[in-house]
Amino acid sequence: MSVQQRRERERADRRRLIVQTARDLAEAEGWDAVTTRRLSELVQYSQPVLYSHFKGKAAIVAAVAVEGIADLAAAMRAAREEATDDVGALRNLARAYMEFAARHPAAYDAMFVLPTDVTFGTGESPQALRDAFQELASVFKPFAGEHDLETFTELGWSWMHGLATLTKGERLRPEHAESRVELMVGMLSRD
């Protein structure tokens, strides 16, 4: 019994090690650098061990994505709780979102850019994702007015997502990043 417990704990530890190592490597050198060989070398296990924990490389990326979504949700909650009014909460939320995307670009890609197995929208989406969306909705609620809250939230999320990805891909003028966020917050809260 106790042996089995220890083994399960070791398995869980090793799984965490794999996910964390993959995430660190991706942040340091990009997802292209995350190969099964390189990863297995870093965690000091052979490749087949990776496949005893995950169905494939895509599953590892998905695990990083789920973890990242939880982190993002926590960052957004902290940003909201620091604000004193609704507009402040919206501004803090937007800034926290943009900052997360800028500071953890590889995790952000795994979450929302790369094709992944993580199911969205439907009822089978992971809890972390539902929490994150709920966090968004709670901040947008005061500004949705007569519009459907879920639609409004999807729109707000899309805006932040588009801004984050285009900024990250250097498709927008880097020196105007802050003024873009300010203007977006202004337009979202004006109605």
Add this chain to the structure above:
Amino acid sequence: MSVQQRRERERADRRRLIVQTARDLAEAEGWDAVTTRRLSELVQYSQPVLYSHFKGKAAIVAAVAVEGIADLAAAMRAAREEATDDVGALRNLARAYMEFAARHPAAYDAMFVLPTDVTFGTGESPQALRDAFQELASVFKPFAGEHDLETFTELGWSWMHGLATLTKGERLRPEHAESRVELMVGMLSRD
């Protein structure tokens, strides 16, 4: 002289054939299916011929991207010219953009999602991209108000881009696609 002209024409034709074939294959089976072997087989030339036209696979993707940007710009211009007032132009623009992303997902990915060599923002960006951005700006202009037009255009583009990518990745409720566009147009034009 005439011989050299014919050769250059043949080269250009072959280049177009490669780009078009890559685009078709990507739209049909996704970019993962576009391998140099498969592509060389489809155009009925060996792999090295691809590399005599392009520096690598990334350059082929970039060529598809530039072509796609030109197509998108043309679609947006046509949508604008069909409208009779400013709000109608904005609505047509948004719909044309979303429709392009939905109908040509592989081309859209090459243009704005996949990491690519195409330089943005700076003065070295290709003409097609500048045209597309100008097209956006001309439609947004009546609604920018006192805000900086370029910033406003970047924001509008980001919104459509975020909406397009999240919709395409099935991260938003599919059945509400139209109402999202309507609400976005409403919010963009209300100020």
Add this chain to the structure above:
DNA sequence: CTCGAATGTCTAGCAGTGCTAGGATTCGCC
């Protein structure tokens, strides 16, 4: 019409990828 040269193309191969079958090794248990 012939022949050297230049141009263009292909065959074959390299290093690296995700993934897996099968054997070796270690481990807990009696």
Add this chain to the structure above:
DNA sequence: GGCGAATCCTAGCACTGCTAGACATTCGAG
């Protein structure tokens, strides 16, 4: 100490992007 089982690794497959060098083919000059 010896056995059964769980665990891990070695070696390899089919594939990827890319390239060196051999092989044709075509051109223009005499």
